[in-house]
Amino acid sequence: MFTTKERNTYIFVQKVPETLCYHCGVACVTDNIAIEDKVFCCEGCKLVYEIVAENGLCDYYKIQSHPGLSRIKSLRKEKYAYLDNEEIAKQIYKFTDGDRTIVTLYLPGVHCSSCMWLLEHLHKINPYITESRLNFTTKEITVHFTKTNISLREIVELLATLGYEPYISLDDAGKKTVKGFDKQKIYKLGIAGFCFGNIMMMSFPEYLSDNSGIGIKYENLFRYLNLVLALPVFFYCGSEFFSAAWKGLKQKTLNIDAPIALAVIITFLRSIYEIASGTGSGYLDSMSGIIFFMLVGRVVQERTYKFISFNRDYKSYFPIAVSVVTPNGVENKMLSDLREKDVVQLHNDEIIPADSIVVQGNATIDYSFVTGESEPVRVLQGQQVYAGGRQTGGQLTIQIIKPVAGSYLTSLWNHYSFTRNKAETNDRNSIVHLMSRYFTYVLLTLALITAVYWGFHDPSKIMTSVTAMLIVACPCALLLSVTFTNGTLLRLLSINGLFLRDTTVLEQIGNIDHIVFDKTGTLTQGSESNVVCTGHQLTESEKDILYSAVSPSKHPYSKALAKWMGQRELVAVTDWRETTGQGVECLCGGEQVYVGSAAFTGVKNDSQVDDKTSVFVRIGNQVSRFSFSPVFRSEIPEVISKLGHRSRLSVLSGDNDSQRSVLAGLFGSGSELRFGQKPIDKLTYIESLQKKGDKVMMIGDGLNDAGALQQSNVGITLADDINNFTPSCDAILDSGKLKSFPDLLKLASSGGNIIAASFIISLVYNIIGLYFAMQGLLQPIYAAILMPCSTLSIVLVTSGMANISALRKKLSVVSEGD
Amino acid sequence: MSALFVLVFVSIGIAGLFLVAFIWNVKNNQYEDQKGAALRILHDNELLQESNINKS
Structure with missing residues (x-):
């Protein structure tokens, strides 16, 4: 506990260095933008400060220094x-x-x-x-x-x-539901916990009674109270096990819920019978305990990451409305009301909502998110542009030729692979259900044998022994071991940067034998590129000149060049001209400067290297050539070699094949490399692998991979920021944690072993219980002791083994900041 | 012995109150934002003094 005063002192310790922007903490270029002693990096930050200060909200800056976000990028006035x-x-x-x-x-x-x-x-x-x-x-x-x-x-x-x-x-648009926790489940858990605790308490006199004292006197009071408390557990809390079992039976499969539901129903009926006839107190304590612990397991397992969405499609990427040119001027129209032949005005940095034809303006479209191609494309008037591209060259007017849902990109979502529910398919083929099927058959056979045996020896014991068997052999321990193992693994994986959509993905990961990578953004680092200068090496003053020449240009190569040279002196530039798709020319430092393609700079390209990835610079008579290559993420070689031991690898790239030799070196000869892949090509490639019997994992990053991610057995999105906009997938991997990815996969596939181990433990308990039950000796107190013991040991074993297995792989088991 | 009779119902009643409180919490989204509450409690309801920053 600390007082307000102490807290203030703590806050004031964080002094604001003068050179940093008071608002956002970015280093300030000049001291001119200032209010009193507070310096700002830009007018935007100053404006925010003014609003904040005017309203007496300056504490904003005291809770944390430089809390703001850089406001250098200004807002277009009509944007909203x-x-x-x-x-x-x-x-x-x-x-x-x-x-x-x-x-x-x-x-x-x-x-x-x-x-x-x-x-x-x-x-x-x-x-x-x-x-x-x-x-x-x-x-x-x-x-x-x-x-x-x-x-x-x-x-x-x-x-x-x-x-x-x-x-x-x-x-x-039209989203009214609040996402988040499934509250029903939490209510059920709370009520089951309440009833279970109280039933246990009421049962104590019964456990300890020696047919004298208070136990016998209040026997009926406690028994009927228990029955009342068990009603909500049976009818409300347990309902999901009944409905799941019924659903499985209707589809003619025996899932794990079936034997559980059977055991719960029989326990309940037998308890009612015993209480009503005054012959015993029933097993209501065990029943409510089982339901409570199984609900705990389910809640642990289905813990959702509220801050991540796994089900995004193009809709979360597209704007809600666009400016449409009508005879009455520019109007804003909902995307759903957009019709063919509508004329749309696009501003810089906006997304093309539907396939269209360019009517007017400079179209330089960045399709990187759609096709994976990193180069913006120059489109001439009258040519077609595709939905999902981002306009980067100022204002543009286009005419819609296809409805939003029918566009080249969006039609990907009409592919049949998007209609199936992956989680449900995975779940149906889950190993747990397979195990429980055999379990059920064995159990029913045993019950039959017991019934026949007692039928010959002492028919009065048939009912008690058979029902006791079904009660004690309830595979809740199996269910618990599965849910707790999965829950623990999900938690461990999320601490280490791999977020799975649900537990069915966990099991799928264990089966994977072919991993397919996307290139752009996945193997390579988004916007970074390697710059290599050949020919004339620039002097320092020439670098200043080149920097000044390329600074105003928005072309990615200009930006990459400027970045390569670092912060430089600006030299006065005259006659600056940019020919889109060709290059930049200007007069600078007394020299005529050309930056651009070979033809544009007037240089004869005599080398064999593809000139798509290089830029020529001519300052006066000196010619230099800059080639660009994408930067591979630094962890990639290690990750690839580790994964290569485990499974086959392939690469799909939307880009041209200029990087083929590099990739071939990285992946080795056995891997398939495909270039120029359209989104639908990626999907069909995955499909063809699956037809060969491969279990495919796709690792991608953009909307262009959405189809492949959906089709694959496990689709993983690599994201630099997990809160960012990732396409629909089964799992999201934080790119900062890429290094430990092979270990994470191993951890995820270790789940099967852990479940098997704890299943053996639960079988031991079952056998002990059955031993008593078959002889008709199962007293409520034995059931009440066995049940929590088995639950506790399973929880300890599963979470302990999962944690140890993570520690041995040198992964963290405790989340930072919690 | 009737004291026991009363006490049993009292104890269930008290436990029931906690159950109601729990359900009420869940209903009011108290478990929706687990990080936010921890940060919010550090902020004073009243603004700290207008301090040395002049209104501009």
Whole structure:
């Protein structure tokens, strides 16, 4: 416990160095942008400070120094104009009664406690915002406001000005359900726990009674109270086991829930009979205990990562509305209302919503997310552009030729592989259900034998011994070992940066024998590239000149060149001209400078190397040649060689084959390398492997891999930021943890062994129980002792073994920051 | 012995209150954001003094 005073001292210790921006902590270039002694890196940051200071919210800067986000990238003024359109805004509202309105927005920028503090004090900035509450885990803010006084657009713009620009996508439209925990399950768990505890307590007199004293006197009171407490356990908490078993029986399969449901029902009926006839107290304590522990296991196993979404499709990538040119001027239209022949205005950095034809403007389209090709493509007027591309060359006017859902990219989601439910298919073929099937048959046979045996010797014991057998042999221990093992493994994997969608993926990973990689963004690091200079080596002053020449250009090669040279002096530039697709020319430092393709710079390209990946620079008469190659992630060679021992490998790339030799060296001769792969090609390649009988794991990163990820047995998305927008997949791997990926796979596949080991333990308990049950000797107290013992030992064994196996692979078992 | 009779119901009743409290918590999304609450408690409800920063 620490007092306010102490806490303040602690905060003031963090002094703000003068050269860093007071708002966002970026190093300031000049001291000119300042308010009193506080220096800012840009006008945007200063503006945020002004808003914050004006409203007396300066504590924002005290909770954490430099809490803000860089505001250098300014907001286009009309960007959120579409929110003024009530039809569109209505799609985003969570609730509105015409005036009071609630809206939930996703703010990717939220990162620290200062963010939370500022965002929950929005009412100080604008009094018409009545309440704002941030969910830090999901980074969602819920804002209550009065619509007649402040519009949704104003709220979004306020958030954007503060540096927390909401991400609004087509996926938000009409989404009214709150994602998160399955609350039903938690209620069930709470109620089962309550009833189980109380039933145990009420049963104590019975366990200890020697047919005298209080036990006998209050016998009926305790028994009937137990029965009342067991009712909600049986009818409410246990209902999911019954419905799962029934579902399995209807499909003519015996899943693990079937013998469990059978045992629970028989226990319950026999207990009612015993209590009603006054012959005994039944096994209600064991029954509610079993249900409680099984529910705990299920909750542990189905723990979801609230901050990650595994089911994104193109909808979360596309905007919710676009500007459409109509005879009455520019209007904002919902994407779903977009028709063929509509003329759409796109601004810099916006996504093309549907396949279209360029009408006007400079189209330089970045398809990297769609095709995996890293080069932006220059498209001329009258040519076609495809949905999913990002315009990078300023304003553009296009005419829609295909509806949104029918476009080249989006049609991928119409492929039949997207219609099947992977989790359900996996689950049906799960080893657990296979094991439980044999288990059930053996159990029923044993029950039959016992019944026949007692039929000859003492028919009065048939009922008691057979029912006791079915009760004691309930495979709840098997279910528990599976759920706790899976739950522990999921937790360990998530600590180490691999997030699985659910436990069925875990089992699939064990079977994988072929791993397919995407190249761009997966093997290589997104935007980084290696620069090699051949020919004339530039002097320092020439580098200044080249830096000044390429700085204004947005072309990725210009940016890569500028980055390669580092921070440099700017030299005055005149006559700067950029010919898109060709290069840049200008007069700089008294020399004519050309940067671009061989033809553009007037250089004869005499080398054999493909000139697609190089740029020529001519300063005066000196010619240099720069070649670019993608940077492979540093861990890749090690990871590849480790994975190569385990399974076959392949590479699919949307790019051209300029990197073939490098990749061949990396992967060895046995691996298949395919280039120029379209999204649908990747999907069909995976399918062809599966037809050969391979169990395929696909590792990709972009929308272009979405089909392959879906088709594969296990689709893993490699993400630099796990909160970012990843396509639908089975698992997400934090790219920072790529190094330990082979070990994580091993850990995931160790689950089978752990389950087998704990299954043997549970069998031992079952055999002990059966030994008593077959003789008709099973007293409630034995059942009540056996049940928690077996549960406890299984929980300890499974989580212990999983943790040890992780430690031996040098993985962390405790999450950082918790 | 009737004291026992009363006490049994009292004990179940008290446990029941906790159960209701638990269900109420879940219903009010208290388990939805487990990180946020830990951060929120560190913030004072009242703003710290207007301090040395002038309103600009």
